[in-house]
Amino acid sequence: MSKSLQAIRGMNDILPEQTPLWRYLEGTVARLLDNYGYKQIRMPIVEFTELFKRSIGEVTDIVEKEMYTFEDRNGDSLTLRPEGTAACVRAVLEHGITGGGQVQKLWYIGPMFRHERPQKGRYRQFHQIGLEVFNLDGPDIDAELIIMTWRLWGELGIRDAVKLELNSLGTSESRGRYREALVEYLSVHHDKLDEDSQRRLKTNPLRVLDTKNADTQAVLVDAPKMADYLDEESRAHFEGLKARLDAVGIPYVLNPKLVRGLDYYSKTVFEWVTDKLGAQGTVCAGGRYDGLVEQMGGKPTTGVGFAMGIERLVLMLETLEQIPEEISRQVDVYLCAFGEEAELAGLALAERVRDQLPNLRLQVNAGAGSFKSQFKKADKSGALYALILGDDEMAQQVVGFKPLRGQGEQQSIAWDALAAHLATCVVQG
Ligand code: ATP
Ligand code: MG
Numbered sequence: 001m002s003k004s005l006q007a008i009r010g011m012n013d014i015l016p017e018q019t020p021l022w023r024y025l026e027g028t029v030a031r032l033l034d035n036y037g038y039k040q041i042r043m044p045i046v047e048f049t050e051l052f053k054r055s056i057g058e059v060t061d062i063v064e065k066e067m068y069t070f071e072d073r074n075g076d077s078l079t080l081r082p083e084g085t086a087a088c089v090r091a092v093l094e095h096g097i098t099g100g101g102q103v104q105k106l107w108y109i110g111p112m113f114r115h116e117r118p119q120k121g122r123y124r125q126f127h128q129i130g131l132e133v134f135n136l137d138g139p140d141i142d143a144e145l146i147i148m149t150w151r152l153w154g155e156l157g158i159r160d161a162v163k164l165e166l167n168s169l170g171t172s173e174s175r176g177r178y179r180e181a182l183v184e185y186l187s188v189h190h191d192k193l194d195e196d197s198q199r200r201l202k203t204n205p206l207r208v209l210d211t212k213n214a215d216t217q218a219v220l221v222d223a224p225k226m227a228d229y230l231d232e233e234s235r236a237h238f239e240g241l242k243a244r245l246d247a248v249g250i251p252y253v254l255n256p257k258l259v260r261g262l263d264y265y266s267k268t269v270f271e272w273v274t275d276k277l278g279a280q281g282t283v284c285a286g287g288r289y290d291g292l293v294e295q296m297g298g299k300p301t302t303g304v305g306f307a308m309g310i311e312r313l314v315l316m317l318e319t320l321e322q323i324p325e326e327i328s329r330q331v332d333v334y335l336c337a338f339g340e341e342a343e344l345a346g347l348a349l350a351e352r353v354r355d356q357l358p359n360l361r362l363q364v365n366a367g368a369g370s371f372k373s374q375f376k377k378a379d380k381s382g383a384l385y386a387l388i389l390g391d392d393e394m395a396q397q398v399v400g401f402k403p404l405r406g407q408g409e410q411q412s413i414a415w416d417a418l419a420a421h422l423a424t425c426v427v428q429g
Helices: 021-035 048-057 063-067 085-094 139-156 172-188 196-201 207-209 213-222 232-248 310-319 342-354 371-380 391-396 417-423
Strands: 046-048 068-072 078-082 104-113 127-135 162-168 266-274 284-290 303-309 332-336 362-364 386-387 398-403 409-412
Touching: 021 104, 021 127, 021 139, 021 310, 046 048, 046 196, 048 063, 048 068, 048 078, 048 085, 078 172, 085 104, 085 127, 127 139, 127 310, 139 162, 139 232, 139 266, 139 303, 139 310, 139 342, 172 196, 172 207, 196 207, 196 371, 207 213, 213 332, 213 362, 266 386, 284 310, 303 310, 332 371, 342 362, 342 386, 342 391, 342 417, 371 391, 386 417, 391 398, 398 417, 409 417
Parallel strands: 332 362, 332 386
Antiparallel strands: 046 078, 068 078, 104 127, 127 303, 162 266, 266 284, 284 303, 386 398, 398 409
């Protein structure tokens, strides 16, 4: 195939054999969020570039090197969204739905775009389920977000494979004081830092904390600790969060180096990490961003949220073999009809059955074919039962009912009794 007709590197098709697992995952999350009282919001995939620069921060990896930015026909600079928080904040401000302290508990799902080096668990178009809560400033809501994800890992069967890492970045004032102390300390050891960290020391010094470079890590051992700079309010908030996680029995580890890539976080930050996916170990990450809405031109409005990467969760389910058996079966019943008359009768019969059993997954053979070839297709479809309509069945106004998996003889069922019979033998999802 010529180059121009291939998908863009790092942007994947999700093929029919994969979509059942995606839908199962998305459905499980959606139901859980519904049950906790969160409402879905849908934002455009493209926004003005300025939105991301203002919210994510000019000196973050995303804005510096990962955005898909282009000029549209009006000469406006637009960007494919690299994350969801910025657009969500823009949307709530634009529609005034957080004004006057109104609480909003929102979630969204969809593709995000970052120009990164594609590898397992890291793509250029990837999908997130994200969640943002506005105007609740206590640790109870931070705890609820974590509790919901903990429940989700339980439902998905991956709880044992993920670990919660927690930190508090404090308020912007306490973080400012800490930043000064850190810069002072690191400046003394400037020559021992790797090149990236030397640059970050000037642009975004807290990011030096999550360096992967061993020499820089050695320098950091004696660096000032963020926890020592936390103001009283942040400390109480953090204690409140930990008390709630303890009450529910959710284990966590404190990671003082967890700073997150984005500029806008304050107080709580957390990540759910796994060692099952190689280098791409974070499956869900989030935190509190009390200053962001104001920074984006709104009235002071607190916020807290997280985002999880769907591709990484899909990989987890595959790696840990936590794929529920029922999702791999797409067809309950397959109807084979032989001859034109039987085909017409079969079609009408199928529609009558669907009227009575709207959740039945009933596939009607298309493309005619011999008895043998239709039967092969029925078997391949994964259906539990085949329905057979030939000359004999037509004459008697019955349908042959044949179990395809396991025992059971073929029997004849009257057309009028078919739906009732199917209702007893197919568990409908
Ligand atoms: P990482 O450190 O892995 O680059 P991040 O801190 O950039 O992640 P966030 O911006 O917090 O990630 O996004 C939340 C989640 O989205 C991540 O924890 C991850 O599961 C997923 N994610 C982020 N970037 C990608 C990507 N390029 N491909 C696939 N999933 C991603
Ligand atoms: Mg990243």
